[in-house]
Amino acid sequence: MSHANNPVVEIRAAVKHYRTPEGHAVRALDGVDLSVGANEFVTLLGPSGCGKTTLLRTISGFESLDSGELLIQGVAMNQVPPNRRPVHTVFQSYALFPHLSIGDNVGYALDVRGVARAERRQRVGAALELVGMGGLEKRKPGQLSGGQQQRVALARAIVDRPALLLLDEPLSALDRQLRQAMQRELKNLQHELGIAFVFVTHDQEEALTMSDRIVVLNGGHVQQVGAPQDIYDRPANAFVAGFIGESNLLRARVESCADGVATLVGEQGDPLRLPSAGLQVGQPLHILLRPEQFHLDCPGDPAAHGALDGVVEQTVFIGKDFEVSLLSATGSRIKAVVRDASRQALQRLHPGSSLRLWYALDAAHLIAGEA
Amino acid sequence: MLTAENRARWRLAGLLSPATLIIGLFFVVPLAIMALYSLLEPGMYGGVEWTFYPDNFGRILGWADGSNEEFDVVYLQILLRSFKLAAITVLLTLLVCYPAAFWVSRQPERLRNFCLFLITLPFFTSLIVRLYAWVLILRPTGFLNASLQGLGLIDAPLDLIYTEGAVLLGMTYIFVPFMFLPIYASVEKLDRRLLEASADLGAGRWQSFWRVIFPLTLPGIAAGSIIVFIPSLGNFIVPSLLGGARVLMIGNLVEQQFLAARNWPFGAALAMLIMAAVLLFLLLYVRWQGRAALKEAAR
Ligand SMILES: Nc1ncnc2c1ncn2[C@@H]1O[C@H](COP(=O)(O)OP(=O)(O)OP(=O)(O)O)[C@@H](O)[C@H]1O
Ligand SMILES: [Mg+2]
Numbered sequence: 196m197s198h199a200n201n202p203v204v205e206i207r208a209a210v211k212h213y214r215t216p217e218g219h220a221v222r223a224l225d226g227v228d229l230s231v232g233a234n235e236f237v238t239l240l241g242p243s244g245c246g247k248t249t250l251l252r253t254i255s256g257f258e259s260l261d262s263g264e265l266l267i268q269g270v271a272m273n274q275v276p277p278n279r280r281p282v283h284t285v286f287q288s289y290a291l292f293p294h295l296s297i298g299d300n301v302g303y304a305l306d307v308r309g310v311a312r313a314e315r316r317q318r319v320g321a322a323l324e325l326v327g328m329g330g331l332e333k334r335k336p337g338q339l340s341g342g343q344q345q346r347v348a349l350a351r352a353i354v355d356r357p358a359l360l361l362l363d364e365p366l367s368a369l370d371r372q373l374r375q376a377m378q379r380e381l382k383n384l385q386h387e388l389g390i391a392f393v394f395v396t397h398d399q400e401e402a403l404t405m406s407d408r409i410v411v412l413n414g415g416h417v418q419q420v421g422a423p424q425d426i427y428d429r430p431a432n433a434f435v436a437g438f439i440g441e442s443n444l445l446r447a448r449v450e451s452c453a454d455g456v457a458t459l460v461g462e463q464g465d466p467l468r469l470p471s472a473g474l475q476v477g478q479p480l481h482i483l484l485r486p487e488q489f490h491l492d493c494p495g496d497p498a499a500h501g502a503l504d505g506v507v508e509q510t511v512f513i514g515k516d517f518e519v520s521l522l523s524a525t526g527s528r529i530k531a532v533v534r535d536a537s538r539q540a541l542q543r544l545h546p547g548s549s550l551r552l553w554y555a556l557d558a559a560h561l562i563a564g565e566a
Numbered sequence: 567m568l569t570a571e572n573r574a575r576w577r578l579a580g581l582l583s584p585a586t587l588i589i590g591l592f593f594v595v596p597l598a599i600m601a602l603y604s605l606l607e608p609g610m611y612g613g614v615e616w617t618f619y620p621d622n623f624g625r626i627l628g629w630a631d632g633s634n635e636e637f638d639v640v641y642l643q644i645l646l647r648s649f650k651l652a653a654i655t656v657l658l659t660l661l662v663c664y665p666a667a668f669w670v671s672r673q674p675e676r677l678r679n680f681c682l683f684l685i686t687l688p689f690f691t692s693l694i695v696r697l698y699a700w701v702l703i704l705r706p707t708g709f710l711n712a713s714l715q716g717l718g719l720i721d722a723p724l725d726l727i728y729t730e731g732a733v734l735l736g737m738t739y740i741f742v743p744f745m746f747l748p749i750y751a752s753v754e755k756l757d758r759r760l761l762e763a764s765a766d767l768g769a770g771r772w773q774s775f776w777r778v779i780f781p782l783t784l785p786g787i788a789a790g791s792i793i794v795f796i797p798s799l800g801n802f803i804v805p806s807l808l809g810g811a812r813v814l815m816i817g818n819l820v821e822q823q824f825l826a827a828r829n830w831p832f833g834a835a836l837a838m839l840i841m842a843a844v845l846l847f848l849l850l851y852v853r854w855q856g857r858a859a860l861k862e863a864a865r
Binding site: 255256257276277278279282283284286288290291292293294303304306307308351352355 | 757759760762763764765766767768769770773777778781782
């Protein structure tokens with residue numbers, strides 16, 4: 196994938212303020228950089244109000260930037276109205292035209308451009324076929340289920356092969372099963388069409404399963420951009436670590452650095468000895484440990500593992516694994532998912548008993564912490 | 567023994583009977599009397615003779631044989647003019663109200679409610695008083711002519727009052743609220759997101775208007791047009807105040823027959839013809855637009 200060379204969208208230092216009716220200024224985008232490559236599936240992920248919709252609407256042209264640059268296929272878009280941008284949107288509310296038939300809804304972009312009848316019919320049919328709605332041209336939107344309307348909205352947006360498709364939480368109104376089916380279909384469709392997708396969601400699972408790259412936003416800032424695995428395994432900061440997946444963040448401090456080995460003390464149990472590259476004495480850190488990175492017994496060389504002591508608060512059997520909530524010696528609550536290898540776990544995991552959890556040192560991911 | 571269905575039916579009948587009574591007493595019965603009168607012979611000094619007499623219609627439509635009544639084409643001309651003026655009134659009120667409804671619907675809530683209040687304000691004062699105000703403005707010695715003369719823009723008073731223009735002005739003036747409210751209701755209901763979707767799919771303003779805004783507000787336009795057209799057609803107050811003897815409408819004719827000439831059968835025949843015309847018009851409307859509009863309204 197060569198999105199570095201010919202990005203479909205390039206956004207540089209985008210800033211957008213809203214003025215509320217009370218006269219306050221809300222900073223919805225605060226210096227956002229983003230580039231989306233051809234045929235790339237990029238997801239905007241973040242909590243409610245972080246600016247996802249705003250970013251999408253600046254790309255589609257319904258909001259203008261206060262400052263910064265927006266290029267689509269290398270062309271500056273600041274003065275280009277929405278109807279002249281090679282971009283279509285799948286709206287959360289679907290926004291199908293209630294007075295038009297499904298065929299006319301899907302053919303809208305073609306009609307507006309005056310595409311000839313025969314070609315129009317063929318392309319509308321093909322687009323509906325692609326989303327599994329072939330032969331429903333005559334129906335009205337009011338006669339379709341929510342999931343079907345969703346597909347029609349999708350067909351309408353891809354019928355003339357835009358360079359880029361924007362999707363604002365398109366699946367949030369669907370029930371769980373349909374949602375998962377649509378996730379797969381969307382991904383396949385994107386692959387087949389070769390259109391770049393910018394997909395908005397605040398469901399991290401959805402983001403992780405569908406995306407080529409994820410953009411994590413918070414408070415109008417880009418927190419991290421990366422492949423799903425990168426974001427999950429190596430979050431750039433405490434916010435991303437906390438937002439994506441279950442995580443335990445343990446506070447620690449670099450106590451000494453000598454001969455390329457740094458010693459960390461803090462909440463993580465016994466002092467940790469790690470490669471000192473990039474670390475300074477006195478530096479505060481977070482150690483990220485995912486629940487599934489804990490073990491009940493030391494799986495190998497004890498020198499390569501850290502140990503954390505605490506008291507079991509609660510244990511829940513979740514099928515195969517146990518979900519353990521542990522109150523550490525320093526008072527942090529640790530969430531661990533451990534497997535019962537020895538078949539004696541139930542005893543050790545009884546609430547109130549003391550427990551030692553092990554983790555591999557190379558699994559621990561360090562995040563710079565605040566002083 | 568009453569089944570649930572029967573009970574519901576009786577309850578419905580009970581609830582509907584006052585309305586049925588009022589409509590029956592004050593609408594159906596007078597209408598039946600009118601229909602009957604239109605086919606009876608006018609009495610010498612008002613009243614009717616109880617003989618069948620198709621010449622009331624004959625005078626208007628052309629089969630009066632000349633022995634009793636003369637066919638006069640002037641009635642048809644007046645009917646035609648009434649249709650023309652009513653249609654133009656619909657167009658003018660539409661032109662005023664359609665853009666205004668969009669403007670009002672975009673205002674913040676307080677201003678919006680205030681605007682709606684202003685629109686309904688004329689209902690609180692007498693129609694006659696308001697039309698007399700126009701007489702005072704338009705007549706040769708009136709406000710408009712006096713001002714223009716005072717400014718030296720004209721030498722002699724303009725011929726403003728007692729013209730078709732004056733009648734149209736008055737009718738537009740009184741029927742604007744009737745057009746505005748249904749149009750506003752459909753404009754207000756218009757989903758802004760559909761306009762965004764339209765622009766997103768490449769439509770310019772003009773295309774968005776014809777492809778999305780216009781069809782979705784058409785039910786309001788149609789409803790407003792009917793509500794304005796029907797009373798405009800039969801209106802006699804405006805033409806008698808602002809049209810005088812020069813711009814008679816069919817309503818004036820009916821009024822004259824009932825009050826001045828005391829020829830009730832002929833007045834009734836004229837009224838029946840207006841009603842037939844309106845019904846025909848409504849029938850066409852229901853045929854063409856009605857299906858879509860009713861479906862839309864039912865949602
Ligand atoms: N039209 C507006 N006027 C004023 N403030 C706005 C407007 N639209 C959005 N905002 C504010 O801008 C910020 C970003 O909003 P945005 O809609 O982009 O969030 P989002 O990430 O899409 O959230 P969600 O996940 O809830 O949809 C929020 O604080 C919001 O309150
Ligand atoms: Mg949003």
